[in-house]
Amino acid sequence: MQGRDCDDSRFEVNPNASETCNSRDDDCDGETDEGVTRPFFTDGDLDGHGAGRPVERCALAPGLSVLGNDCDDSNPAIRPGAFICAPVVTAADGVRVCQADGGWADETCLVQRSCVPQPNGTGVCQ
Ligand SMILES: [Ca+2]
Ligand SMILES: [Ca+2]
Ligand SMILES: [Ca+2]
Numbered sequence: 001m002q003g004r005d006c007d008d009s010r011f012e013v014n015p016n017a018s019e020t021c022n023s024r025d026d027d028c029d030g031e032t033d034e035g036v037t038r039p040f041f042t043d044g045d046l047d048g049h050g051a052g053r054p055v056e057r058c059a060l061a062p063g064l065s066v067l068g069n070d071c072d073d074s075n076p077a078i079r080p081g082a083f084i085c086a087p088v089v090t091a092a093d094g095v096r097v098c099q100a101d102g103g104w105a106d107e108t109c110l111v112q113r114s115c116v117p118q119p120n121g122t123g124v125c126q
Helices: none
Strands: 038-042 051-057 083-086 094-098 104-108 115-117 123-125
Touching: 083 115, 083 123
Parallel strands: none
Antiparallel strands: 038 051, 083 094, 094 104, 115 123
16 A cells, blocks of 8 residues: 555655645645646747637746737737738728737728738738
């Protein structure tokens, strides 16, 4: 039968140890790294903004972000503050602006300006 010490080969692993972020069960409670990870978001296009459901990791790493607000995680040019041309919603040309919360907001170019799609997928009012 296994004793209370779940890993007798490691001095630092025992029921009185505190859990540290190392992919091991330091305190022998059957759970690995519980309480010491943080949620991060997958950043597929590496623009510093992630998307989707958070994943639990020990630390920030390439391909992860603390922000979960990328409106399009497949295009690094599209992130909060960027906008794309959108179907006309009023008399002026419509644009769709990526918001700080990762959602889109419908706005318009100023009167007499048109939204011109750019090669990187964003739009410019001119
Ligand atoms: Ca651990
Ligand atoms: Ca991204
Ligand atoms: Ca993006």
